[in-house]
Amino acid sequence: MDALLHQVLAGLATGGIYASVALALVMIYQATHLVNFAQGEMAMFSTYIAWSLINAGMPYWAAFFLTVAFSFVLGVLIERVVIRPVENSPVLAVVVVFIALLVILNSVTGWIYTYTIKTFPSPFPEQPLFGNPYMSSHEIGAIFVTLVVLMLLYAFFRFTPLGLAMRAAAQNPESSRLVGIRVGWMLALGWGLAAAVGSVAGMMVAPIVFLDPNMMGGVLLYAFAAALVGGIDNPAGAVFGGFLVGVLENVLGAFVIGNELKLAVALVLIIGVLIVKPSGFFGKVHVSRV
Protein backbone atom coordinates (compact mmCIF):
# COMPACT_ATOMS: atom_id res chain seq x y z
CA MET A 1 0.00 0.00 0.00
CA ASP A 2 2.81 2.34 0.95
CA ALA A 3 4.57 1.61 -2.31
CA LEU A 4 1.41 2.33 -4.28
CA LEU A 5 0.91 5.64 -2.50
CA HIS A 6 4.49 6.51 -3.20
CA GLN A 7 4.07 5.80 -6.91
CA VAL A 8 0.82 7.74 -7.13
CA LEU A 9 2.37 10.80 -5.50
CA ALA A 10 5.46 10.64 -7.68
CA GLY A 11 3.10 10.31 -10.64
CA LEU A 12 1.32 13.49 -9.63
CA ALA A 13 4.63 15.34 -9.65
CA THR A 14 5.56 14.30 -13.19
CA GLY A 15 1.87 14.56 -14.11
CA GLY A 16 1.98 18.26 -13.31
CA ILE A 17 4.79 18.66 -15.79
CA TYR A 18 2.86 16.74 -18.47
CA ALA A 19 -0.13 18.92 -17.65
CA SER A 20 1.87 22.10 -18.30
CA VAL A 21 3.18 20.89 -21.65
CA ALA A 22 -0.27 19.56 -22.57
CA LEU A 23 -1.72 22.95 -21.75
CA ALA A 24 0.86 24.64 -23.96
CA LEU A 25 -0.16 22.27 -26.78
CA VAL A 26 -3.85 23.00 -26.23
CA MET A 27 -3.29 26.76 -26.22
CA ILE A 28 -1.74 26.64 -29.65
CA TYR A 29 -4.21 24.03 -30.87
CA GLN A 30 -7.16 26.23 -29.95
CA ALA A 31 -5.79 29.15 -31.92
CA THR A 32 -4.51 27.29 -34.97
CA HIS A 33 -6.08 23.79 -34.87
CA LEU A 34 -2.60 22.34 -35.12
CA VAL A 35 -0.47 20.48 -32.63
CA ASN A 36 2.93 22.08 -32.17
CA PHE A 37 5.38 19.19 -32.37
CA ALA A 38 8.24 21.53 -31.44
CA GLN A 39 6.70 22.44 -28.07
CA GLY A 40 8.95 20.03 -26.20
CA GLU A 41 12.16 21.12 -27.93
CA MET A 42 11.31 24.76 -27.29
CA ALA A 43 11.04 23.92 -23.59
CA MET A 44 14.29 21.96 -23.75
CA PHE A 45 16.10 24.89 -25.36
CA SER A 46 14.75 27.23 -22.66
CA THR A 47 16.01 24.87 -19.98
CA TYR A 48 19.51 25.05 -21.45
CA ILE A 49 19.31 28.83 -21.28
CA ALA A 50 18.42 28.52 -17.60
CA TRP A 51 21.35 26.13 -17.14
CA SER A 52 23.73 28.67 -18.73
CA LEU A 53 22.42 31.47 -16.54
CA ILE A 54 22.75 29.40 -13.37
CA ASN A 55 26.23 28.26 -14.36
CA ALA A 56 27.20 31.88 -14.95
CA GLY A 57 26.46 32.41 -11.27
CA MET A 58 22.93 33.78 -11.33
CA PRO A 59 20.71 32.82 -8.36
CA TYR A 60 18.22 30.07 -9.25
CA TRP A 61 15.00 32.07 -9.11
CA ALA A 62 16.47 35.02 -11.01
CA ALA A 63 17.54 32.60 -13.74
CA PHE A 64 14.10 30.98 -13.59
CA PHE A 65 12.18 34.19 -14.22
CA LEU A 66 14.65 35.46 -16.80
CA THR A 67 14.29 32.15 -18.66
CA VAL A 68 10.49 32.39 -18.59
CA ALA A 69 10.71 35.91 -20.02
CA PHE A 70 13.23 34.81 -22.64
CA SER A 71 11.04 31.88 -23.64
CA PHE A 72 8.06 34.17 -24.03
CA VAL A 73 10.02 36.38 -26.42
CA LEU A 74 11.35 33.33 -28.26
CA GLY A 75 7.80 32.00 -28.69
CA VAL A 76 6.59 35.33 -30.06
CA LEU A 77 9.56 35.51 -32.43
CA ILE A 78 9.03 31.97 -33.71
CA GLU A 79 5.40 32.76 -34.48
CA ARG A 80 6.21 36.05 -36.20
CA VAL A 81 9.17 34.82 -38.22
CA VAL A 82 8.55 31.13 -38.92
CA ILE A 83 4.85 30.35 -38.48
CA ARG A 84 3.28 33.53 -39.85
CA PRO A 85 4.50 33.04 -43.43
CA VAL A 86 2.89 29.58 -43.58
CA GLU A 87 -0.28 30.60 -41.72
CA ASN A 88 -2.55 30.03 -44.69
CA SER A 89 -0.70 27.07 -46.14
CA PRO A 90 -2.10 23.54 -46.17
CA VAL A 91 -1.94 21.65 -42.87
CA LEU A 92 0.88 19.39 -44.01
CA ALA A 93 3.15 22.33 -44.81
CA VAL A 94 2.69 23.71 -41.31
CA VAL A 95 3.28 20.30 -39.75
CA VAL A 96 6.54 20.03 -41.68
CA VAL A 97 7.54 23.45 -40.36
CA PHE A 98 6.81 22.26 -36.82
CA ILE A 99 8.94 19.17 -37.33
CA ALA A 100 11.70 21.27 -38.86
CA LEU A 101 11.62 23.49 -35.79
CA LEU A 102 11.89 20.40 -33.62
CA VAL A 103 14.92 19.11 -35.47
CA ILE A 104 16.59 22.51 -35.72
CA LEU A 105 16.19 23.32 -32.03
CA ASN A 106 17.40 19.85 -31.10
CA SER A 107 20.54 19.98 -33.21
CA VAL A 108 21.36 23.61 -32.50
CA THR A 109 21.23 22.79 -28.78
CA GLY A 110 23.42 19.75 -29.33
CA TRP A 111 25.84 21.88 -31.32
CA ILE A 112 26.07 24.60 -28.67
CA TYR A 113 25.95 22.47 -25.53
CA THR A 114 26.99 19.00 -26.82
CA TYR A 115 24.89 15.91 -26.25
CA THR A 116 26.57 15.12 -22.93
CA ILE A 117 24.01 14.69 -20.18
CA LYS A 118 24.15 17.45 -17.58
CA THR A 119 22.69 17.77 -14.12
CA PHE A 120 20.21 20.55 -13.52
CA PRO A 121 19.73 21.97 -10.04
CA SER A 122 16.47 21.91 -8.16
CA PRO A 123 15.55 25.02 -6.17
CA PHE A 124 14.06 22.89 -3.43
CA PRO A 125 15.91 21.37 -0.46
CA GLU A 126 17.33 17.86 -0.67
CA GLN A 127 15.78 16.60 2.54
CA PRO A 128 12.12 15.61 2.22
CA LEU A 129 9.72 18.29 3.43
CA PHE A 130 8.37 17.75 6.94
CA GLY A 131 10.22 14.45 7.03
CA ASN A 132 7.51 12.75 4.94
CA PRO A 133 8.62 9.43 3.48
CA TYR A 134 6.53 9.66 0.30
CA MET A 135 7.65 12.59 -1.79
CA SER A 136 10.91 14.42 -2.30
CA SER A 137 10.92 18.18 -1.83
CA HIS A 138 11.44 18.62 -5.54
CA GLU A 139 8.32 16.63 -6.36
CA ILE A 140 6.22 18.69 -3.94
CA GLY A 141 7.83 21.88 -5.22
CA ALA A 142 7.21 20.94 -8.86
CA ILE A 143 3.53 20.29 -8.16
CA PHE A 144 3.29 23.60 -6.35
CA VAL A 145 4.98 25.53 -9.17
CA THR A 146 2.76 23.82 -11.74
CA LEU A 147 -0.38 24.70 -9.81
CA VAL A 148 0.72 28.33 -9.50
CA VAL A 149 1.33 28.50 -13.27
CA LEU A 150 -2.05 26.93 -14.02
CA MET A 151 -3.84 29.33 -11.69
CA LEU A 152 -2.07 32.36 -13.13
CA LEU A 153 -3.03 31.26 -16.65
CA TYR A 154 -6.60 30.66 -15.60
CA ALA A 155 -6.85 34.10 -13.99
CA PHE A 156 -5.25 35.71 -17.04
CA PHE A 157 -7.65 34.15 -19.54
CA ARG A 158 -10.69 34.46 -17.34
CA PHE A 159 -10.37 37.91 -15.81
CA THR A 160 -8.25 40.21 -17.98
CA PRO A 161 -9.38 42.02 -21.14
CA LEU A 162 -6.28 40.78 -22.98
CA GLY A 163 -7.02 37.18 -21.98
CA LEU A 164 -10.59 37.61 -23.19
CA ALA A 165 -9.33 39.06 -26.47
CA MET A 166 -7.01 36.09 -26.96
CA ARG A 167 -9.86 33.64 -26.40
CA ALA A 168 -12.01 35.63 -28.82
CA ALA A 169 -9.28 35.72 -31.47
CA ALA A 170 -8.82 31.97 -31.20
CA GLN A 171 -12.45 31.13 -31.81
CA ASN A 172 -13.67 33.83 -34.16
CA PRO A 173 -10.91 35.80 -35.90
CA GLU A 174 -13.24 37.72 -38.21
CA SER A 175 -15.52 39.03 -35.47
CA SER A 176 -12.44 39.76 -33.39
CA ARG A 177 -11.08 42.06 -36.08
CA LEU A 178 -14.44 43.81 -36.19
CA VAL A 179 -14.13 44.79 -32.52
CA GLY A 180 -10.56 45.96 -33.11
CA ILE A 181 -8.55 42.99 -31.83
CA ARG A 182 -5.20 42.58 -33.61
CA VAL A 183 -5.63 38.88 -34.26
CA GLY A 184 -2.11 38.27 -35.58
CA TRP A 185 -0.58 39.61 -32.39
CA MET A 186 -2.92 37.55 -30.27
CA LEU A 187 -1.59 34.43 -32.01
CA ALA A 188 1.97 35.55 -31.34
CA LEU A 189 1.12 36.21 -27.69
CA GLY A 190 -0.38 32.72 -27.49
CA TRP A 191 2.89 31.24 -28.78
CA GLY A 192 4.80 33.33 -26.27
CA LEU A 193 2.64 32.13 -23.39
CA ALA A 194 2.83 28.52 -24.51
CA ALA A 195 6.63 28.75 -24.73
CA ALA A 196 6.79 30.34 -21.27
CA VAL A 197 4.64 27.61 -19.74
CA GLY A 198 6.74 25.00 -21.53
CA SER A 199 9.95 26.49 -20.13
CA VAL A 200 8.63 26.14 -16.58
CA ALA A 201 7.84 22.51 -17.30
CA GLY A 202 11.35 22.01 -18.73
CA MET A 203 13.01 23.51 -15.67
CA MET A 204 10.88 21.41 -13.34
CA VAL A 205 11.49 18.13 -15.19
CA ALA A 206 15.20 18.62 -15.80
CA PRO A 207 16.34 17.76 -12.24
CA ILE A 208 14.46 14.44 -12.59
CA VAL A 209 15.36 13.33 -16.12
CA PHE A 210 18.65 15.29 -16.38
CA LEU A 211 19.45 17.82 -19.03
CA ASP A 212 20.11 16.63 -22.57
CA PRO A 213 18.80 17.70 -25.96
CA ASN A 214 16.44 14.73 -26.12
CA MET A 215 15.03 15.08 -22.64
CA MET A 216 11.61 16.36 -23.74
CA GLY A 217 10.92 13.60 -26.25
CA GLY A 218 9.24 11.38 -23.70
CA VAL A 219 7.59 14.30 -21.94
CA LEU A 220 6.08 15.56 -25.20
CA LEU A 221 4.65 12.11 -25.91
CA TYR A 222 3.04 11.93 -22.47
CA ALA A 223 1.75 15.48 -22.95
CA PHE A 224 0.16 14.47 -26.28
CA ALA A 225 -1.50 11.58 -24.53
CA ALA A 226 -2.65 13.93 -21.75
CA ALA A 227 -4.07 16.49 -24.16
CA LEU A 228 -5.89 13.77 -26.11
CA VAL A 229 -7.27 12.10 -22.99
CA GLY A 230 -8.64 15.40 -21.74
CA GLY A 231 -9.86 16.56 -25.13
CA ILE A 232 -7.43 18.49 -27.30
CA ASP A 233 -9.61 21.61 -27.25
CA ASN A 234 -10.19 21.72 -23.50
CA PRO A 235 -7.52 23.34 -21.27
CA ALA A 236 -8.97 21.98 -18.02
CA GLY A 237 -9.21 18.54 -19.62
CA ALA A 238 -5.55 18.71 -20.64
CA VAL A 239 -4.53 19.46 -17.06
CA PHE A 240 -6.62 16.58 -15.76
CA GLY A 241 -5.18 14.36 -18.49
CA GLY A 242 -1.66 15.37 -17.50
CA PHE A 243 -2.09 14.29 -13.90
CA LEU A 244 -3.89 11.11 -14.95
CA VAL A 245 -1.17 10.12 -17.42
CA GLY A 246 1.52 10.86 -14.83
CA VAL A 247 -0.09 8.59 -12.25
CA LEU A 248 -0.93 5.83 -14.76
CA GLU A 249 2.59 5.85 -16.16
CA ASN A 250 4.14 5.52 -12.72
CA VAL A 251 1.78 2.95 -11.26
CA LEU A 252 1.72 0.74 -14.36
CA GLY A 253 5.49 1.09 -14.73
CA ALA A 254 6.13 0.07 -11.14
CA PHE A 255 3.66 -2.77 -10.73
CA VAL A 256 2.40 -4.05 -14.05
CA ILE A 257 4.57 -3.66 -17.11
CA GLY A 258 7.93 -2.57 -15.76
CA ASN A 259 9.87 0.60 -16.36
CA GLU A 260 11.06 -0.38 -19.84
CA LEU A 261 7.55 -0.25 -21.27
CA LYS A 262 6.48 2.97 -19.57
CA LEU A 263 6.54 5.03 -22.73
CA ALA A 264 4.27 2.48 -24.36
CA VAL A 265 1.59 3.55 -21.88
CA ALA A 266 1.48 6.92 -23.58
CA LEU A 267 1.22 5.39 -27.04
CA VAL A 268 -1.47 2.93 -25.96
CA LEU A 269 -3.41 5.80 -24.42
CA ILE A 270 -3.11 7.89 -27.58
CA ILE A 271 -4.27 5.07 -29.82
CA GLY A 272 -6.94 3.96 -27.36
CA VAL A 273 -8.43 7.42 -27.01
CA LEU A 274 -8.37 7.99 -30.77
CA ILE A 275 -10.22 4.74 -31.38
CA VAL A 276 -12.71 4.76 -28.51
CA LYS A 277 -13.37 8.43 -27.84
CA PRO A 278 -11.56 10.74 -30.27
CA SER A 279 -12.83 13.87 -28.54
CA GLY A 280 -11.35 12.85 -25.18
CA PHE A 281 -13.13 12.90 -21.84
CA PHE A 282 -14.00 16.59 -21.91
CA GLY A 283 -13.52 17.63 -25.54
CA LYS A 284 -16.23 18.89 -27.83
CA VAL A 285 -17.64 16.35 -30.22
CA HIS A 286 -17.47 17.78 -33.70
CA VAL A 287 -20.41 16.98 -35.89
CA SER A 288 -20.54 17.96 -39.49
CA ARG A 289 -23.41 17.72 -41.90
CA VAL A 290 -22.73 15.68 -45.02
Add this chain to the structure above:
Amino acid sequence: MALLDASNLHAAYGQTRVLHGISFSMEEGTITTLLGANGAGKTTTLRALCGMVRTEGAISFGGQRIDGRATEDIVRLGIAHVPDGRGTFVNLSTEENLRLGAYTRKDRAGVEADLERMYAYFPRLRERRAQQAGTLSGGEQQMLAVSRALMLRPKLMLLDEPSFGLAPLIVKELFGILRTVNEKERVSMLVVEQNAAMALDLADHAYLIETGRVVLSGTAADIKKNDAVRRSYLGY
Protein backbone atom coordinates in the same frame (compact mmCIF):
# COMPACT_ATOMS: atom_id res chain seq x y z
CA MET B 1 -18.79 67.49 -45.66
CA ALA B 2 -20.09 63.96 -45.88
CA LEU B 3 -19.35 61.60 -42.99
CA LEU B 4 -18.78 58.72 -45.34
CA ASP B 5 -17.97 58.94 -48.98
CA ALA B 6 -17.37 55.96 -51.23
CA SER B 7 -16.51 56.48 -54.83
CA ASN B 8 -16.14 54.02 -57.63
CA LEU B 9 -15.71 50.88 -55.52
CA HIS B 10 -14.66 47.73 -57.34
CA ALA B 11 -14.27 44.41 -55.58
CA ALA B 12 -14.01 40.76 -56.56
CA TYR B 13 -13.89 37.37 -54.90
CA GLY B 14 -11.27 35.57 -56.93
CA GLN B 15 -12.41 35.82 -60.55
CA THR B 16 -15.95 36.82 -59.67
CA ARG B 17 -16.40 40.56 -59.77
CA VAL B 18 -19.03 41.73 -57.33
CA LEU B 19 -18.83 45.52 -57.21
CA HIS B 20 -18.69 47.46 -60.47
CA GLY B 21 -18.03 51.03 -59.42
CA ILE B 22 -20.40 51.75 -56.56
CA SER B 23 -20.50 55.34 -55.34
CA PHE B 24 -22.51 56.78 -52.49
CA SER B 25 -22.17 59.12 -49.57
CA MET B 26 -23.95 59.84 -46.33
CA GLU B 27 -24.20 62.75 -43.90
CA GLU B 28 -23.41 62.64 -40.21
CA GLY B 29 -26.31 61.68 -37.98
CA THR B 30 -28.40 60.16 -40.75
CA ILE B 31 -29.56 56.66 -41.52
CA THR B 32 -28.90 55.48 -45.05
CA THR B 33 -30.02 52.20 -46.49
CA LEU B 34 -28.67 50.14 -49.34
CA LEU B 35 -31.43 48.12 -50.97
CA GLY B 36 -31.11 45.37 -53.49
CA ALA B 37 -31.82 41.76 -54.28
CA ASN B 38 -29.70 38.78 -53.30
CA GLY B 39 -26.25 38.98 -54.85
CA ALA B 40 -26.49 42.66 -55.69
CA GLY B 41 -23.33 43.40 -53.72
CA LYS B 42 -24.75 44.90 -50.53
CA THR B 43 -22.82 42.76 -48.08
CA THR B 44 -19.66 43.15 -50.12
CA THR B 45 -20.07 46.93 -50.02
CA LEU B 46 -20.18 46.86 -46.22
CA ARG B 47 -17.21 44.52 -46.11
CA ALA B 48 -15.31 46.84 -48.43
CA LEU B 49 -15.97 49.79 -46.11
CA CYS B 50 -14.22 48.13 -43.21
CA GLY B 51 -11.36 46.57 -45.09
CA MET B 52 -12.56 42.98 -45.08
CA VAL B 53 -12.33 42.54 -48.81
CA ARG B 54 -9.73 43.94 -51.14
CA THR B 55 -11.25 46.92 -52.89
CA GLU B 56 -10.33 49.45 -55.54
CA GLY B 57 -11.72 52.94 -55.33
CA ALA B 58 -11.70 55.65 -52.68
CA ILE B 59 -13.41 55.55 -49.30
CA SER B 60 -13.20 58.46 -46.92
CA PHE B 61 -14.61 58.69 -43.43
CA GLY B 62 -14.76 62.05 -41.66
CA GLY B 63 -12.54 63.49 -44.40
CA GLN B 64 -9.88 60.80 -43.94
CA ARG B 65 -9.04 58.15 -46.53
CA ILE B 66 -9.63 54.69 -45.04
CA ASP B 67 -9.42 52.43 -48.10
CA GLY B 68 -6.54 49.99 -47.84
CA ARG B 69 -6.39 50.25 -44.06
CA ALA B 70 -6.63 47.21 -41.77
CA THR B 71 -10.02 46.38 -40.28
CA GLU B 72 -8.67 46.78 -36.74
CA ASP B 73 -7.60 50.36 -37.51
CA ILE B 74 -10.85 51.29 -39.19
CA VAL B 75 -12.72 50.09 -36.09
CA ARG B 76 -10.60 52.43 -34.00
CA LEU B 77 -11.87 55.39 -36.05
CA GLY B 78 -15.37 54.63 -34.82
CA ILE B 79 -16.92 52.34 -37.40
CA ALA B 80 -18.77 49.38 -35.92
CA HIS B 81 -19.93 46.55 -38.14
CA VAL B 82 -22.85 44.27 -37.31
CA PRO B 83 -21.91 41.52 -39.72
CA ASP B 84 -23.88 39.15 -41.82
CA GLY B 85 -24.60 36.12 -39.62
CA ARG B 86 -24.25 38.21 -36.44
CA GLY B 87 -20.64 37.28 -35.70
CA THR B 88 -21.42 35.96 -32.23
CA PHE B 89 -18.54 34.62 -30.13
CA VAL B 90 -20.51 31.47 -29.49
CA ASN B 91 -18.34 29.98 -26.71
CA LEU B 92 -18.16 33.18 -24.68
CA SER B 93 -20.82 34.50 -22.35
CA THR B 94 -23.21 37.25 -23.38
CA GLU B 95 -21.45 39.73 -21.15
CA GLU B 96 -18.02 38.78 -22.49
CA ASN B 97 -19.38 39.37 -26.00
CA LEU B 98 -20.45 42.85 -24.97
CA ARG B 99 -17.13 43.62 -23.27
CA LEU B 100 -15.30 42.62 -26.43
CA GLY B 101 -17.25 45.31 -28.27
CA ALA B 102 -15.53 47.87 -26.04
CA TYR B 103 -12.10 46.25 -26.50
CA THR B 104 -10.50 49.38 -27.96
CA ARG B 105 -11.89 51.72 -25.30
CA LYS B 106 -9.84 52.83 -22.34
CA ASP B 107 -12.55 54.53 -20.23
CA ARG B 108 -13.49 51.75 -17.81
CA ALA B 109 -16.26 53.65 -16.05
CA GLY B 110 -17.81 54.52 -19.41
CA VAL B 111 -17.73 50.87 -20.48
CA GLU B 112 -19.50 49.75 -17.29
CA ALA B 113 -22.12 52.45 -17.79
CA ASP B 114 -22.62 51.41 -21.42
CA LEU B 115 -23.02 47.79 -20.38
CA GLU B 116 -25.93 48.86 -18.17
CA ARG B 117 -27.29 50.97 -21.02
CA MET B 118 -27.33 47.93 -23.34
CA TYR B 119 -29.11 45.88 -20.69
CA ALA B 120 -31.65 48.68 -20.44
CA TYR B 121 -32.22 48.63 -24.23
CA PHE B 122 -32.39 44.84 -24.30
CA PRO B 123 -33.49 43.43 -20.92
CA ARG B 124 -33.34 39.93 -22.44
CA LEU B 125 -29.56 40.24 -22.62
CA ARG B 126 -29.36 41.00 -18.92
CA GLU B 127 -31.25 37.78 -18.19
CA ARG B 128 -28.76 35.92 -20.36
CA ARG B 129 -25.60 37.75 -19.28
CA ALA B 130 -23.78 34.67 -17.94
CA GLN B 131 -25.14 32.31 -20.58
CA GLN B 132 -23.02 31.01 -23.46
CA ALA B 133 -23.86 33.31 -26.36
CA GLY B 134 -24.15 30.42 -28.82
CA THR B 135 -27.22 29.17 -26.95
CA LEU B 136 -29.11 32.43 -27.45
CA SER B 137 -32.00 32.53 -29.91
CA GLY B 138 -31.52 34.20 -33.29
CA GLY B 139 -33.29 37.34 -32.14
CA GLU B 140 -31.25 37.55 -28.97
CA GLN B 141 -28.04 37.07 -30.93
CA GLN B 142 -29.03 39.92 -33.25
CA MET B 143 -29.68 42.14 -30.23
CA LEU B 144 -26.31 41.06 -28.90
CA ALA B 145 -24.62 41.91 -32.21
CA VAL B 146 -26.17 45.38 -32.26
CA SER B 147 -25.27 45.96 -28.60
CA ARG B 148 -21.73 44.72 -29.15
CA ALA B 149 -21.35 47.24 -31.96
CA LEU B 150 -22.78 50.03 -29.80
CA MET B 151 -20.30 49.21 -27.02
CA LEU B 152 -17.64 50.72 -29.28
CA ARG B 153 -19.46 54.08 -29.03
CA PRO B 154 -19.27 54.25 -32.80
CA LYS B 155 -19.74 57.29 -34.98
CA LEU B 156 -21.01 55.06 -37.75
CA MET B 157 -22.69 51.71 -37.53
CA LEU B 158 -22.84 49.32 -40.48
CA LEU B 159 -25.74 46.90 -40.20
CA ASP B 160 -25.92 43.87 -42.46
CA GLU B 161 -29.48 42.54 -42.69
CA PRO B 162 -30.46 43.21 -39.08
CA SER B 163 -33.93 41.79 -39.74
CA PHE B 164 -32.71 38.50 -41.21
CA GLY B 165 -34.41 35.46 -39.73
CA LEU B 166 -36.24 37.37 -37.01
CA ALA B 167 -39.92 37.31 -36.08
CA PRO B 168 -41.76 40.47 -37.22
CA LEU B 169 -42.36 41.64 -33.65
CA ILE B 170 -38.69 41.39 -32.81
CA VAL B 171 -37.75 43.23 -36.00
CA LYS B 172 -40.07 46.02 -34.95
CA GLU B 173 -38.52 46.21 -31.49
CA LEU B 174 -35.00 46.17 -32.92
CA PHE B 175 -35.68 48.87 -35.49
CA GLY B 176 -37.34 50.98 -32.80
CA ILE B 177 -34.18 50.82 -30.73
CA LEU B 178 -32.02 51.62 -33.76
CA ARG B 179 -34.11 54.74 -34.34
CA THR B 180 -33.77 55.74 -30.67
CA VAL B 181 -30.01 55.26 -30.76
CA ASN B 182 -29.78 57.33 -33.92
CA GLU B 183 -31.89 60.16 -32.54
CA LYS B 184 -30.52 60.24 -28.99
CA GLU B 185 -26.89 59.44 -29.58
CA ARG B 186 -26.50 60.77 -33.10
CA VAL B 187 -24.99 57.48 -34.29
CA SER B 188 -25.05 57.43 -38.08
CA MET B 189 -26.14 54.16 -39.64
CA LEU B 190 -25.70 52.43 -42.94
CA VAL B 191 -28.25 49.64 -43.18
CA VAL B 192 -28.28 46.88 -45.75
CA GLU B 193 -31.68 45.23 -46.01
CA GLN B 194 -33.81 42.92 -48.04
CA ASN B 195 -36.82 43.99 -46.06
CA ALA B 196 -37.16 47.17 -48.07
CA ALA B 197 -40.36 48.42 -46.41
CA MET B 198 -38.84 48.32 -42.91
CA ALA B 199 -35.58 49.83 -44.11
CA LEU B 200 -37.26 52.72 -45.93
CA ASP B 201 -39.32 53.51 -42.85
CA LEU B 202 -36.18 53.73 -40.78
CA ALA B 203 -33.86 55.50 -43.19
CA ASP B 204 -33.46 59.10 -44.34
CA HIS B 205 -31.75 58.21 -47.60
CA ALA B 206 -31.69 55.16 -49.78
CA TYR B 207 -29.60 53.72 -52.58
CA LEU B 208 -30.80 50.93 -54.79
CA ILE B 209 -28.10 48.53 -55.91
CA GLU B 210 -28.35 46.11 -58.79
CA THR B 211 -25.50 43.81 -59.83
CA GLY B 212 -22.82 45.87 -58.18
CA ARG B 213 -23.96 49.32 -59.32
CA VAL B 214 -26.09 52.07 -57.82
CA VAL B 215 -29.14 52.41 -60.06
CA LEU B 216 -31.26 54.80 -58.02
CA SER B 217 -30.79 57.10 -55.07
CA GLY B 218 -32.73 59.70 -53.14
CA THR B 219 -34.51 60.40 -49.91
CA ALA B 220 -36.26 57.41 -48.43
CA ALA B 221 -39.61 59.07 -48.95
CA ASP B 222 -38.94 59.59 -52.67
CA ILE B 223 -37.64 56.08 -53.18
CA LYS B 224 -40.70 54.66 -51.50
CA LYS B 225 -42.88 56.45 -54.05
CA ASN B 226 -40.86 55.25 -57.02
CA ASP B 227 -43.01 52.91 -59.08
CA ALA B 228 -40.25 50.46 -60.00
CA VAL B 229 -39.11 50.14 -56.40
CA ARG B 230 -42.66 49.74 -55.21
CA ARG B 231 -43.32 46.88 -57.63
CA SER B 232 -40.01 45.06 -57.28
CA TYR B 233 -39.07 45.57 -53.66
CA LEU B 234 -42.16 46.59 -51.75
CA GLY B 235 -44.52 44.26 -53.61
CA TYR B 236 -47.71 46.28 -53.98
